[in-house]
Amino acid sequence: MNQPQQLPDPLTAPLEQIDFSDPRLLEQDAWRPYFARLREEDPVHYQAESPFGPFWSITRFDDIVAVDSNYEVFSSEPTIIIGDLTDDMRVEQFIAMDPPKHDVQRRAAQPVVAPQNLAQMEPLIRSRVVEILDNLPVGETFNWVDDVSINLTTQMLATLFDFPFEERSKLTYWSDMATGSPEIAGGDTSPEERIPALMDCLETFTRIWHERKGRDDGGFELISLLQRDPNTADLVDRPMEFLGNIILLIVGGNDTTRNSATAGILALNQNPAEYDKLRANHGLIPGMVSEIIRWQTPLAHMRRTAKHDVIFQGKQIKQGDKVVMWYLSGNRDESAIDNADSFIIDRANPRHHISFGFGIHRCMGNRLAEMQLRILWEEIMRRFSHVEVVGEPERVKSNFVRGYTSLPVRVHPL
């Protein structure tokens, strides 16, 4: 299916003429009525043609939980994004593996983001947030995405890997390269730029791995943890698996938190009554953080591949079919979440959202993400009566990353 010049009318176009993989749905923030219609009319929907081939769309909350939990039928191999891996870069990563290999590799990385480890990191994270916020240009319009969201998450990634701090912007660049290609998720990154960038990532981390091996100081950053676990101690000898897992950890810690850090500002500006609630009660921050993550849904989908024929909600899914779980749709499903389109910072059950996924691939870094956003908001509220949005946001062109490239703001100190 060639993508037409203009998006079809979401309410009147025949469903078979709508391409739910069109990256402009997110880029233009036009997706809501399209997915609302699918949830209503055909919640498990087969699209016969798309730039990524035929695929199923799973759009309701409970159906997504069911698919996400069933790795026996719905495999994460060979990849978890709608577009297939390109032949020039066949990375392997545990998010795109099934048990038992997945379990072994994830267990090696998981302790770094376990809450005891996070508690030790909290003062360092807070000091970095404070420094970023204290250096914002009061009285000027600036881009919140660059000056706060990217800056903060890049510093966090450098901390998690103990990556050379002055070179940390490479981490964000590699992350953008990893998910930016048209074949994978509809972005604009060319292979000429992407492949050398990812090879540079591999070479850099291979060098760091060997340097750290000699150091052997019992550190708790990710590379040392991987080296100490017998199952991943020789990961560096399997370059595509090494690169894949490094990219997974970089992307996992980058796009997600970055875009949620921007989303909170946008959501509160669009919902001034909620901003007033927050000003009156900073104790709402933890629940608000979950609500921001739901409202934003920074990763719009995850994909599975059917391992064998299965009837799901009355539909015949065939072996080998792509099955795309639209997390952003599940998070707007009124049958699971009251007033799902509204941003409400004091919901009764704010953690009941689908942004982290469910089942064995559920986001490993969810507590880290929540902690970073909690600290960010605690420190924002200590300084500013209003972070005012003064222009329209610009959004990422992708059907996978739901994010922002710019959000012009001005800050008003207390």
Add this chain to the structure above:
Amino acid sequence: MPTITVIEHNGQDHTIEVQSGISLMENVLSNSVPGIDADCGGACACGTCHCFIAEDWSELAGTADPMEESMLGMRPDRTETSRLSCQIQVSDAMDGMVIRLPEYQM
């Protein structure tokens, strides 16, 4: 009504009256004992209602099925008596049971 004792990680204990026929997770939540998140709402899909069953009671509480086992396998603090409390149906026979809650849910 049967009672169950829930011990938080900090040692604080709560003896709660429980309702048979619904899950242990729902019973703990409805008694407002902190330490269980249950993000998925009881679908065995998030792992955030993890608890440890006191040894004398683990047989009565039953064993984890393969799905629960795979979720428990992701927990760095998993022990032999680890269970997801959403997968345990409370029964009258559990009167007096003791469970401990972990330091964190993730």
